[in-house]
Amino acid sequence: MSEHAHGHQHDRDHARTFQRDHDDGSPLPYLQVMEIAMRELLIETGVITSDEVRRQIERMDARGHSRGARVVARAWTDPEFKARLLANGRAGCDELGITDLEALHLVVVENTEKVHNVIVCTLCSCYPKPLLGLPPAWYKSLPYRKRMVREPRAVLKEFGLELPEDVIVRIHDSTADMRYMVLPRRPEGTKGWGEEKLAAIVSRDCLIGVALPHAVKA
Amino acid sequence: MKSRFRAGDTVNVRAAYPPGHIRTPYYIRGKRGVIERICGEFANPEELAFGRDGLPKRPLYRVRFGQQHVWSDYGGAPEDTVDIEIFEHWLEPAVKEAAT
Numbered sequence: 001m002s003e004h005a006h007g008h009q010h011d012r013d014h015a016r017t018f019q020r021d022h023d024d025g026s027p028l029p030y031l032q033v034m035e036i037a038m039r040e041l042l043i044e045t046g047v048i049t050s051d052e053v054r055r056q057i058e059r060m061d062a063r064g065h066s067r068g069a070r071v072v073a074r075a076w077t078d079p080e081f082k083a084r085l086l087a088n089g090r091a092g093c094d095e096l097g098i099t100d101l102e103a104l105h106l107v108v109v110e111n112t113e114k115v116h117n118v119i120v121c122t123l124c125s126c127y128p129k130p131l132l133g134l135p136p137a138w139y140k141s142l143p144y145r146k147r148m149v150r151e152p153r154a155v156l157k158e159f160g161l162e163l164p165e166d167v168i169v170r171i172h173d174s175t176a177d178m179r180y181m182v183l184p185r186r187p188e189g190t191k192g193w194g195e196e197k198l199a200a201i202v203s204r205d206c207l208i209g210v211a212l213p214h215a216v217k218a
Numbered sequence: 219m220k221s222r223f224r225a226g227d228t229v230n231v232r233a234a235y236p237p238g239h240i241r242t243p244y245y246i247r248g249k250r251g252v253i254e255r256i257c258g259e260f261a262n263p264e265e266l267a268f269g270r271d272g273l274p275k276r277p278l279y280r281v282r283f284g285q286q287h288v289w290s291d292y293g294g295a296p297e298d299t300v301d302i303e304i305f306e307h308w309l310e311p312a313v314k315e316a317a318t
Contacts, residue, residue, distance in 0.1 A: 105257070107280075122243050149245070153294045169298045171285075176241050176278055176303035177260045 063133040067098050068181055069202035071108075071131070073195040076186040086110055089181065093131065101130040109172060110183045111209075116167050117182045118156070118209035120148040121174040128179035132207055139208065149173060159210040182209040189215035221277040221306065227253045228312040229281060231304060239267030242308045246300075250312055251283040254301055262305065277306040 028036075042048045074096060075082040085092030089106030093099075106128060109117040121127065125140040138144050147155050152169045156162070163169060172180045184206045190198060205211035223229060233248030241263045256279055261272030285298040292298070 107257075122245070123241060149300055150289055151293060152298070165295050167295075169285075169294055171298075171300040173243065173300055173302045175243060176257075176263065176305065178257055178278075178280070178303055 060129070060134060063129070065132045065202075065204040065207055066199070067093075067096075068128070068131045068204075068207045069199040070096060070195070071098070071181070072183055072202045072207070073199035075108075075183055076190075076198055077195055082110075082183070086183070098131070104128060104130050105178045106131065107172075107178050107180050108183050109170070109180060111185045113185075114166070114168060115170055116163055116209065117170045117172060117180075118148060118152055119172050119174060119180045119182060120145060122146070122149050123173075123175055126174040126179060128181055131179075131181060132204060136204070156210060159205070161211060181207050184209075184213050187213050187215050221256050221279075223253050223256075223277075223279060223306070223309060223311070225253050225255050229253060229279075229309040230312050231281070232308050232310060234308075238264055240264060242304055243302065245288065246283065246302055246304070249283055249288055251281040251302075254280040254282045257303060260305075262307075279304055279306065279309065281309070 039053065043050050043053070071085065071093060075085050075092075081092065081095065084095070085108050089108040090101065090104060092108065093101060093104075093106065109119075111117055119127075120139075122145050125135055125145075127135040127139060129135070144155070149171050152171055153163060156169070174180055184202065186198070187201070190201070201213045201216055203211060203213065206213045228250060229252070230250050231242065231246050231248060235244075235247070256277060258278060259275035260278050262276050263272065266272040280301050281304050282299050282301050284296075285292045285294055285300055286296055288300060
């Protein structure tokens with residue numbers, strides 16, 4: 001290394017003394033390089049600003065499953081709404097004033113005494129993000145995607161959900177343009193509860209189908 | 219575009235293995251299922267993946283398969299199912315088995 005390059009080289013050496021994030025130091029994958037290049041070009045040419053990129057990331061990070069839970073709570077308290085929701089998931093959300101759903105084509109699948117539904121995307125990690133937020137890491141993992149379709153009862157058991165043999169397990173593989181949300185059964189001990197209180201017991205996992213809601217004792 | 223199948227029709231998934239971006243999972247190719255519903259018409263992802271417009275749009279179905287038919291060693295209940303979205307060009311009408 002030449003003397004005049006010392007300053008830059010020094011910075012790089014210095015950077016190496018810090019612990020890396022969760023990457024292993026190997027070269028960035030092709031698509032990640034392309035993403036960075038595209039983003040930097042768009043910012044450089046003034047098409048978008050770095051502040052807009054940051055705000056969008058923050059918006060996505062902040063989105064949780066609360067809107068999905070609200071939809072479920074309404075369906076539990078209003079049978080006519082439930083019927084409309086099951087016929088057209090998107091229209092049901094519109095009724096609740098949930099309009100920021102981008103191009104979401106939503107299919108709501110109802111758990112009954114006889115049927116339990118579970119969502120998976122075996123090809124990648126399709127998930128109703130506008131309604132449920134970002135998917136958990138396990139949803140995107142290869143073991144979940146491979147095993148949930150092949151041995152769902154064993155996987156559900158690992159999640160702590162053991163279903164009786166006479167309950168049909170219905171897997172929904174989200175392979176193309178539709179996105180899915182499970183409408184769980186309203187649990188015992190919630191009679192007279194308002195929508196807000198009901199929504200609070202509907203967890204993200206209930207909406208994927210790997211858990212059941214329970215009435216929390218006051 | 220008029221859809222070729224209706225809810226309740228029995229269909230076979232083509233047992234084809236072309237290269238490219240295919241949204242029909244391997245595990246369901248060659249299997250027999252029943253149309254659960256017509257989802258509407260969507261741009262063809264096999265074309266979209268290569269930067270083309272994916273037009274004309276193609277009918278997309280949700281097809282229900284019996285798990286014991288899909289996996290010969292399936293350990294769950296006989297009525298367990300898997301529902302999968304499949305584009306029309308991957309489906310063929312199930313031909314009745316010839317009487318012997």
